[in-house]
Amino acid sequence: FAVLPLVINTWPFQDATSTAWSTLCSGGVALDAVEKGCAQCEKERCDESVGFGGSPDETGETTLDAMIMNGDTMEVGAVGGLRRIKNAIGVARAVMERTKHTFLVGESASVFAENMGFPAEDLTTNQSLSVFKKWLMENCQPNYRQSVSPDPSMSCGPYKPCAMIQQRRHQFIDIHAHDTIGMVVINQAGQVAAGTSTNGARHKVPGRVGDSPIAGAGAYADSAAGGAAATGDGDIMMRFLPSYLAVEQMRAGVDPSTACRIAITRIKKYYPSFFGAIICANTTGSYGAACNKLPGFSQFPFMVFNQKTNGPIKETVDCV
Ligand code: SD4
Secondary structure, three states: OOOOOEEEEEOOOHHHHHHHHHHHHOOOOHHHHHHHHHHHHHHHOHHHOOOOOOOOOOOOOOOEEEEEEEOOOOEEEEEEEEOOOOOHHHHHHHHHHHOOOOEEEHHHHHHHHHHOOOOOOOOOOHHHHHHHHHHHHHHOOHHHHHHHOOOOOOOOOOOOHHHHHHHHOOOOOOOOOOOOEEEEEEOOOOOEEEEEEEOOOOOOOOOOOOOOOOEOOOEEEEOOOEEEEEEEOHHHHOOOOHHHHHHHHHHOOOOHHHHHHHHHHHHHHHOOOOOEEEEEEEOOOOEEEEEOOEOOEOEEEEEEEEOOOOOOEEEEEEOO
């Protein structure tokens, strides 16, 4: 029998889970719960991987990616490389509800957000600045340092972007610094919504957008089948649309745990050492998760809240 409503999200971001649940309890629809839950992480800067002041890019700037999807209508709103605006999932929802479009990116997305009344704020913190400076000193050609850093003592040598990128490939996502919030909410009536919010990958090339704001990659929702959300190395994961794959598996009758494993296994076939995990749930409120086993990452924690748990509980799944 169905255990609904359900809130499930990646990583042990408990306040996000509770916020989503209380949004449902106070009459919010599934979409509201996803938005408020993810926004809670944006405020708290969950693990510094969500919201402002985390994952500075190659020039030190923090930009945000987010999406939200309504599994009843199959509407999606998303933003990528959002600057200056802290509430990325709020902007994603505004894209969905106040434009005909699905996905806005970069500076223009920020101008849209400002026009919609979202406050423009500096996303840099002392901490993100120090993460940036440390990386700059350890990894960059000195001349490049000079071009992006006001400190003149860091000068000399040409910037070789290709060399740097090769060297750093697949090292953007620190498996010990937790990641993106991805959330699936299913209300009592079985309506599914899903969303994500993240500050992406550390030291990314400016303009890089990850999997999180891409429908079917970062998250997917269909009230006829279920919802899913992914976290991990987006540069790899987005090539496989793992959230879409998991939902399609559930549509075909596969149980959620197996659906998640199938999505992870598909990626693993090509990238055995990719870092990533996925959660999913079907319309009866049955849920599951899976992750790719790596040294130092053998279990993936996620949060669940339903009538049975009677509170936000952390569950873990063994990686495959
Ligand atoms: C990204 N998937 O931008 C995001 C970051 C993340 O686990 O989830 N890291 O690639």
